[in-house]
Amino acid sequence: xxxxxxxxxxxxxxxxxxxxxxxxxxxxxxxxxxxxxxxxxxxxxxxxxxxxxxxxxxxxxxxxxxxxxxxxxxxxxxxxxxxxxxxxxxxxxxxxxxxxxxxxxxxxxxxxxxxxxxxxxxxxxxxxxxxxxxxxxxxxxxxxxxxxxxxxxxxxxxxxxxxxxxxxxxxxxxxxxxxxxxxxxxxxxxxxxxxxxxxxxxxxxxxxxxxxxxxxxxxxxxxxxxxxxxxxxxxxxxxxxxxxxxxxxxxxxxxxxxxxxxxxxxxxxxxxxxxxxxxxxxxxxxxxxxxxxxxxxxxxxx
Amino acid sequence: xxxxxxxxxxxxxxxxxxxxxxxxxxxxxxxxxxxxxxxxxxxxxxxxxxxxxxxxxxxxxxxxxxxxxxxxxxxxxxxxxxxxxxxxxxxxxxxxxxxxxxxxxxxxxxxxxxxxxxxxxxxxxxxxxxxxxxxxxxxxxxxxxxxxxxxxxxxxxxxxxxxxxxxxxxxxxxxxxxxxxxxxxxxxxxxxxxxxxxxxxxxxxxxxxxxxxxxxxxxxxxxxxxxxxxxxxxxxxxxxxxxxxxxxxxxxxxxxxxxxxxxx
Numbered sequence: 001x002x003x004x005x006x007x008x009x010x011x012x013x014x015x016x017x018x019x020x021x022x023x024x025x026x027x028x029x030x031x032x033x034x035x036x037x038x039x040x041x042x043x044x045x046x047x048x049x050x051x052x053x054x055x056x057x058x059x060x061x062x063x064x065x066x067x068x069x070x071x072x073x074x075x076x077x078x079x080x081x082x083x084x085x086x087x088x089x090x091x092x093x094x095x096x097x098x099x100x101x102x103x104x105x106x107x108x109x110x111x112x113x114x115x116x117x118x119x120x121x122x123x124x125x126x127x128x129x130x131x132x133x134x135x136x137x138x139x140x141x142x143x144x145x146x147x148x149x150x151x152x153x154x155x156x157x158x159x160x161x162x163x164x165x166x167x168x169x170x171x172x173x174x175x176x177x178x179x180x181x182x183x184x185x186x187x188x189x190x191x192x193x194x195x196x197x198x199x200x201x202x203x204x205x206x207x208x209x210x211x212x213x214x215x216x217x218x219x220x221x222x223x224x225x226x227x228x229x230x231x232x233x234x235x236x237x238x239x240x241x242x243x244x245x246x247x248x249x250x251x252x253x254x255x256x257x258x259x260x261x262x263x264x265x266x267x268x269x270x271x272x273x274x275x276x277x278x279x280x281x282x283x284x285x286x287x288x289x290x291x292x293x294x295x296x297x298x299x300x301x302x
Numbered sequence: 303x304x305x306x307x308x309x310x311x312x313x314x315x316x317x318x319x320x321x322x323x324x325x326x327x328x329x330x331x332x333x334x335x336x337x338x339x340x341x342x343x344x345x346x347x348x349x350x351x352x353x354x355x356x357x358x359x360x361x362x363x364x365x366x367x368x369x370x371x372x373x374x375x376x377x378x379x380x381x382x383x384x385x386x387x388x389x390x391x392x393x394x395x396x397x398x399x400x401x402x403x404x405x406x407x408x409x410x411x412x413x414x415x416x417x418x419x420x421x422x423x424x425x426x427x428x429x430x431x432x433x434x435x436x437x438x439x440x441x442x443x444x445x446x447x448x449x450x451x452x453x454x455x456x457x458x459x460x461x462x463x464x465x466x467x468x469x470x471x472x473x474x475x476x477x478x479x480x481x482x483x484x485x486x487x488x489x490x491x492x493x494x495x496x497x498x499x500x501x502x503x504x505x506x507x508x509x510x511x512x513x514x515x516x517x518x519x520x521x522x523x524x525x526x527x528x529x530x531x532x533x534x535x536x537x538x539x540x541x542x543x544x545x546x547x548x549x550x551x552x553x554x555x556x557x558x559x560x561x562x563x564x565x566x
Contacts, residue, residue, distance in 0.1 A: 013566070051398045053565035076400040087395035089386060091319040103312040104399045128319075144395070 001065055002026035003152050003183040004033075004050065009059035011049055011207075019045050020207040023059070027152075027185050027200070032178050034198030035187040042207040043187040044084060047156050050185075051081055063152065077105065080150035082158055086141025090130035094121050094140050097129065098147060105148035112147075119143045120169060134161030142170065146177075153177065153184045159193060171197050227285045228257040228265065233278040241271050256285070305401050309409040322382045326421050329375040334428030337363040341436055341443075355443050356433060356450040363429040364458050365522035372462065372516045373497060376418065376469050377490030383414050384477035384486075391481075393565045407560040411474055411553060418470060422459045429455070458520060464542040465519035468512035471549030475556040501525040515545045 004027040011020040020042050027033040037043045048054040050061055052068060061068040066075055088097065098112045116122040119139040124132070129140060138161050145153060153174075159167045174184055174197055188194050194201060201218050203211040211218070231254045232238055238255060239247065249256040260268070265282065272279050317323065341359060387393070387410075396406055430450060437445035476486040497513025505527045508514035518527045519541045533543040 013564075048394075048565060053394055053397055055564070073400045073402055076398055079398070081395075081398045083394050083398075085391075087390050087392040089316055089390045089392070091386075092316070096315060096318060100312050100315050103308045103315070104401070106308065 001029070002062075003029045003031075003064060004185060005060075005062040006046070006050065007060040007062075009046070009049060009061070010057045011045060011054060011059075012057060018207060020049070020056070023204070023207060023209055025202045025209055025212050027183060029183055030178060030181055031199045032174060032184045032186060032197050034194030034201045035185060035204065036189070036191060036194055036201060037187075037204035038189055041204045043189075043204060044156055045207075046204070047081075047083060047154055047185070047187060051079070051083070051154065053083075077148060078151045079154060080145035080148065080152070081154045081156075082138075082141045082145045083154075083156045084160070085134075086137055086144065088129040088132075088137055088140060091128065093126050093128055094132075094143070095125045097140060097144060101144045101147045107148050115143045115147050118146065118173065120166075135163055135166050138162055139166070139170075142173075151182060153182055155184065156187045157189070158186065159188070159190070167193070226259045228260060229281070229283050229285055230255045230257065230268075230272075230279065231281040232272065233280070237275065238272055238277055241275055242268065253280075305405045306409065309401060309405055310413065313409055313413045316386050317383075320382070320386055322379065322386070322417065325375070325378045325382050326417060326424070329371055329379070330421055330424040330428050333363060333367045333371050333425055334432050336366055337429065338432035338436060342439065354448045354451075355445050356448050357454075359433050359436070359445075360429065360451070360455050360458075361522065363425075364455075364462075364520065367425060368462055368520065369517050369522065369525070372466060373469065373494045373513055374490070375421070376466055376516075377473055377487060377494070379417060379421070380414055380470060380473040381477050381483055381486045381490070383410065383417065384474070385483045388477075388481045388483065393563065397563075397565055403561050403563070404557055407478075407557050411556075414470060414474060415467075418466065419463065422463060426452075426455055426459060461519050461542065462516055464538065465516045465545045468515050468545035468548030468552075471552035471556075472512045475552040475559075478556055478560065501527070509541060510544055510548075512545070512548050515541050515548075519545075 006026070007024050009020050009023040010018060012018040023042070023046060025033075025035075035043055035046070045054065049056050050063070050068070063071065063075060064078060068075075089100075092100070094116060095112060098115060099109060101107070102109050102112065113122060113125075116125050119142050121136065121139050121143060124136065129137060132140065138158065142155070142158060145155070155174075159170055162170060171193070174186070178184060178199075186194070186198065195215075198215065200214050201211070202209055227248060230238070233253065235250055235253055235255050239250075242255070242257065246257050246260070247255060248258055257268075269279060269282060337359065341362065387396070397403055430452075433445060433450065436443060473486055473490060476489055477483075480486060493511075493513035497508070497511055497517060500508040500511050501514045501517050502525065505518075508518055508525070508527060509530075514525075518525045518530065519539070521527075527541075530539050530541055532538075533540045535543060538546075
């Protein structure tokens with residue numbers, strides 16, 4: 001049973017302007033699920049729907065197997081959330097914030113120092129949050145989400161504002177939490193980060209899920225998406241040799257062809273040379289996750 | 303009850319180093335000091351044979367508090383308490399906690415009402431202490447010949463509290479409804495002026511205006527309202543009943559809105 005399951009979610013702020021369209025995905029237990037999408041793709045809106053901050057027009061959200069429409073409020077004790085910039089009271093210190101969270105979550109205050117140490121804020125625990133840098137605020141938000149040791153962590157862009165060391169620390173922390181059996185839903189527009197820690201990936205565009213699977217599925221899918229680029233002197237003559245349905249795009253002397261195996265590539269080159277065409281360059285267009293992300297945002301998966 | 307205590311304790315933590323305490327002390331100090339200084343310098347009116355100076359002193363303090371202080375003070379206090387949440391954009395944190403949304407709303411309302419009561423108690427203390435100081439500085443006022451009527455003072459403050467519930471409820475709803483603190487403050491300032499005007503010019507409207515109710519609930523020879531009468535609830539007049547009903551209406555409206563708030 002997945003820890004979190006979203007089924008056919010529809011949401012809009014205004015009529016006729018849907019933000020989420022039939023969105024479905026599931027976050028397996030003890031996974032780090034990277035929820036990827038450009039700014040405005042619908043990531044934060046999805047998370048707000050999951051957490052009950054917004055009410056979906058249609059669809060179901062199940063957490064720990066419970067339908068969130070009927071689930072008791074106590075289910076929130078098993079969830080820790082950080083949504084974009086954390087909600088901090090400028091007149092309170094990190095220690096005060098965690099005391100507040102202890103009251104809310106019914107946690108003993110003795111846990112405060114260890115959580116502050118976990119996010120690297122122990123030394124700055126008495127400093128007022130209004131004097132914190134963006135990265136420190138983010139760490140404090142993370143500490144508040146972790147304080148009650150939730151089974152499911154929902155983090156919306158948690159590394160925003162962190163320096164490279166901070167990003168590395170958070171990455172290590174999340175991997176450690178996963179090892180402890182926690183499930184993490186992590187939204188981000190930074191693909192390189194997701195690639196480094198996520199066990200599963202969902203990619204959202206305009207409120208619709210374009211891809212979902214584990215890292216292995218993503219790699220296979222990526223290989224299936226590889227294309228071939230040929231640069232030659234007369235593309236128009238070449239187009240009479242190459243099957244029309246193989247041609248993806250023409251750009252001057254360059255032809256972009258659909259992915260094909262090595263033998264098919266060799267045969268194609270032989271035919272072009274026999275037709276007295278001058279072939280200047282043949283190369284595979286390799287796409288890393290970053291490039292893939294750009295591609296699937298430009299061309300919807302068929 | 304299982305939610306009430308942890309939520310209330312967390313509300314107290316949130317007020318640490320906040321402007322709320324300064325506003326509270328300022329409202330109290332302003333009234334007590336104003337009455338004290340006024341009487342210190344007004345020996346001519348104070349020294350009267352067979353007139354209880356405590357009674358005169360208390361009535362002056364209550365009149366100043368009710369006519370000039372209570373409305374702007376309430377507007378500032380309520381706005382400041384809610385602004386603590388608005389400034390932190392705390393709703394997205396609070397509403398993902400294992401408490402029903404309505405509990406936050408009600409706990410905060412209780413906090414506001416209690417702060418108001420605390421300020422009234424501080425004011426009572428301030429007025430009484432300044433009265434004793436006046437007795438020490440001006441023995442000719444003859445405070446020592448009379449006993450202060452604390453019961454009277456408490457009773458009057460109770461009337462003011464009830465007459466302020468409508469204003470507290472309305473300002474509480476406004477402060478939650480608008481994240482920009484200038485909106486409830488601005489409406490509060492205009493409401494204060496409008497309340498004074500209506501208290502003077504249109505006694506019937508004043509009976510239903512939350513900003514006028516604390517001003518007219520007791521007669522201090524300034525906003526005498528001929529339409530004030532006993533209500534169906536023993537011991538309460540129609541001003542207090544209107545205030546309670548207005549407060550209740552905005553409490554219910556706010557409760558419903560908070561339960562359905564979209565946290566964007």
